[in-house]
Amino acid sequence: MLAAGCRATDVAVEPPPPPPETASTARELAELLRYGNTVRELDSRQLEEEYQDLALRNTAVLSSEAVIKLSLLLSAPNAPFHDIDQATRFLRDMIERDRFREPEHTDLARLLYNLMSERVYAASEDETLAMLLTEARDRNEALSDELAEVRAELASERERRQTLQGQLDALKELEEQLSLDGVERP
Numbered sequence: 001m002l003a004a005g006c007r008a009t010d011v012a013v014e015p016p017p018p019p020p021e022t023a024s025t026a027r028e029l030a031e032l033l034r035y036g037n038t039v040r041e042l043d044s045r046q047l048e049e050e051y052q053d054l055a056l057r058n059t060a061v062l063s064s065e066a067v068i069k070l071s072l073l074l075s076a077p078n079a080p081f082h083d084i085d086q087a088t089r090f091l092r093d094m095i096e097r098d099r100f101r102e103p104e105h106t107d108l109a110r111l112l113y114n115l116m117s118e119r120v121y122a123a124s125e126d127e128t129l130a131m132l133l134t135e136a137r138d139r140n141e142a143l144s145d146e147l148a149e150v151r152a153e154l155a156s157e158r159e160r161r162q163t164l165q166g167q168l169d170a171l172k173e174l175e176e177q178l179s180l181d182g183v184e185r186p
Helices: 020-041 044-057 064-075 085-096 103-184
Strands: none
Touching: 020 064, 020 103, 044 064, 064 085, 064 103, 085 103
16 A cells, blocks of 8 residues: 555665676776777787787786687787688587586677677678679670671671672673673674
8 A cells, every 4th residue: 555655756766786707797888898999990900919918918828708709819810920710619619518517608708709600701701792892794705706797797798798799789780781792783
């Protein structure tokens, strides 16, 4: 009965704060996403510095955070060391290694892995389509050359036909002339 007398605007219910571990993980994931956005804006020199820093700092088994950062660096299109295949291998290995230990990092790694794999697939499909387009252009050029040759032969044949027709007409005229000359002679 007491609850019925309260209006929704009178009471503000806030969700309980997340456990400290969840908040920390959320901050780490947010930082990783910010890092991914930052990587896209760096020039090649800055990317090289980030890569060297990660490579030198993490000589043994890379932490899941370091693997994700390294994969983001390797997948940056403007990176001098651009290698999506290696980035996906790092992520795949981390997913297998940390499957049960850090599920949030593993989920992010799985998402990145799928996105990078899709990019590789799209690039390979682009290459296939480019190859098909090149083959079609080559075939079109060959057919255009063949058509030009056939047209040239046709033009030559028309000239020859006109020449022969002219010669035939001249022979007919000569025959008519000779026939008329033969009729007129007694």
